[in-house]
Amino acid sequence: MATITEVKRETATLSNDEILRYSRHLIMPEVGMEGQQKLKAARVLCIGAGGLGSPLALYLGAAGVGTLGLVDFDVVDYTNLQRQIIHTTADVGRKKLDSAADKLKAINPFLNIRPFETRLSSENALEIFADFDIIADGTDNFPTRYLVNDACVLTGKPNVYGSIFRFEGQASVFATKEGPCYRCLYPEPPPPGLVPSCAEGGVLGILPGLVGVMQATEVIKLILGQGEPLIGRLLLIDALAMKFRELKLRKNPDCPVCGTHPTVTRLIDYNQFCGIRGEEAPVTSNVPEMQVEELKQKLDAGEDIFVLDVREPHEYQICNIGGHLIPLGDLPKRVHELDSSREIVAHCRSGVRSAKAVDFLRQTGFRKVRNLAGGILAWADRVDPKMPKY
Amino acid sequence: MAKIQIPTPLRQYTNKRESIEIKASTVGDALSGLLAKHPDLRRHLYTEDGKLRAFVNVYLNDEDIRYLQKEATTIKDSDNISIVPSIAGGARQ
Numbered sequence: 001m002a003t004i005t006e007v008k009r010e011t012a013t014l015s016n017d018e019i020l021r022y023s024r025h026l027i028m029p030e031v032g033m034e035g036q037q038k039l040k041a042a043r044v045l046c047i048g049a050g051g052l053g054s055p056l057a058l059y060l061g062a063a064g065v066g067t068l069g070l071v072d073f074d075v076v077d078y079t080n081l082q083r084q085i086i087h088t089t090a091d092v093g094r095k096k097l098d099s100a101a102d103k104l105k106a107i108n109p110f111l112n113i114r115p116f117e118t119r120l121s122s123e124n125a126l127e128i129f130a131d132f133d134i135i136a137d138g139t140d141n142f143p144t145r146y147l148v149n150d151a152c153v154l155t156g157k158p159n160v161y162g163s164i165f166r167f168e169g170q171a172s173v174f175a176t177k178e179g180p181c182y183r184c185l186y187p188e189p190p191p192p193g194l195v196p197s198c199a200e201g202g203v204l205g206i207l208p209g210l211v212g213v214m215q216a217t218e219v220i221k222l223i224l225g226q227g228e229p230l231i232g233r234l235l236l237i238d239a240l241a242m243k244f245r246e247l248k249l250r251k252n253p254d255c256p257v258c259g260t261h262p263t264v265t266r267l268i269d270y271n272q273f274c275g276i277r278g279e280e281a282p283v284t285s286n287v288p289e290m291q292v293e294e295l296k297q298k299l300d301a302g303e304d305i306f307v308l309d310v311r312e313p314h315e316y317q318i319c320n321i322g323g324h325l326i327p328l329g330d331l332p333k334r335v336h337e338l339d340s341s342r343e344i345v346a347h348c349r350s351g352v353r354s355a356k357a358v359d360f361l362r363q364t365g366f367r368k369v370r371n372l373a374g375g376i377l378a379w380a381d382r383v384d385p386k387m388p389k390y
Numbered sequence: 391m392a393k394i395q396i397p398t399p400l401r402q403y404t405n406k407r408e409s410i411e412i413k414a415s416t417v418g419d420a421l422s423g424l425l426a427k428h429p430d431l432r433r434h435l436y437t438e439d440g441k442l443r444a445f446v447n448v449y450l451n452d453e454d455i456r457y458l459q460k461e462a463t464t465i466k467d468s469d470n471i472s473i474v475p476s477i478a479g480g481a482r483q
Binding site: 139140141142145163164165166167168170185186187188189190201234236241245246247248249250329 | 397408444445447452454457474475477478
């Protein structure tokens with residue numbers, strides 16, 4: 001099995017206050033004074049202060065990792081609080097970096113926190129990584145995943161990886177000298193739209209907790225040089241079944257970035273690599289739209305308009321405007337339920353899925369179908385402020 | 391019957407089933423059997439020219455079939471086939 005990648009740093013001395021704080025570590029032979037000094041000397045960069053980054057940073061900070069870098073540009077919102085436990089209700093509207101730094105300093109004033117308020121990019125990644133020993137990837141999109149991986153391979157720093165979807169997680173340690181990298185596992189990203197994101201698919205709040213703590217464990221093991229790191233192994237976590245499975249990963253000699261003849265020798269354009277042109281392409285712009293005010297007016301006037309709701313049944317239970325429910329995925333086989341001679345307005349939560357539905361229906365021959373711009377969220381904002389948003 | 395484990399993101403194409411038992415002698419046969427039962431899965435597993443997609447890995451027990459005999463890898467009744475697609479969830483970046 002793979003050998004341990006030890007972070008080699010000159011040891012740092014501990015004050016009496018620190019010795020007391022870390023006493024439960026110090027009396028363990030696997031950590032001890034030497035290990036705690038390694039932790040203090042270590043510099044770990046967490047990409048993202050969200051679901052995975054929350055438990056990761058909290059535990060690394062509490063454990064006494066001396067320098068903790070955080071990269072994030074986002075602001076705390078209410079939908080984050082179900083899982084991003086480093087942030088509190090009072091932090092809504094604050095920068096995640098400020099909120100996270102406050103909690104970390106409150107837990108451990110000996111920490112050196114290095115905030116990077118930026119989106120990690122091909123332009124800044126190598127420079128940011130240069131000051132760190134280990135990179136922990138807690139991002140939620142493919143371009144950044146590949147960017148982090150390639151930058152780790154190019155700078156020779158381990159990539160402690162965790163990823164989540166609904167109630168399933170993956171964890172591994174990539175880009176060590178002897179081990180495989182993320183591209184050995186997945187040479188190419190999925191094309192946009194084929195794999196749903198967390199925002200679309202949802203995520204069980206505890207799952208980033210489980211996976212983020214696993215990442216923190218792997219970071220600490222790498223620093224201490226103890227145990228058997230997740231190098232060359234992909235851990236699959238199914239929280240519903242509470243089953244953990246392990247798959248073997250191999251370093252691919254033909255890997256374009258860490259193989260024997262690499263073709264990727266500097267950072268590339270990862271949005272292009274992942275098939276994303278600029279910001280997510282607005283599908284909505286291609287289909288005819290209706291504003292929520294117009295729909296309200298038509299409904300109030302008793303006009304003949306058919307409201308088609310293409311969300312999932314569990315979303316309908318949260319809130320609805322009385323539309324006929326056909327989830328987007330079922331539309332092709334249930335299209336006979338619709339009358340093409342009637343005026344139809346399709347809606348979903350924010351207008352993306354219903355734009356696809358309108359596009360599909362128009363291709364099928366429906367002419368009087370429009371997309372409700374902004375979806376039920378716009379309805380809640382502009383027509384019915386009592387309607388819950390999700 | 392070999393068991394094929396379906397990952398969460400693809401269960402919407404298998405009537406929400408987590409695993410499907412298939413009688414087959416190779417990994418490729420098992421996947422064909424799976425697609426015969428659940429044709430909507432096809433575009434998620436295969437490219438238009440019939441190759442397994444690069445972001446979908448197939449494992450026989452804990453081994454990546456790319457390092458065995460790929461889809462020609464023979465299977466036993468007690469084997470577990472896992473489809474492991476890439477997932478990216480975490481923090482918005």
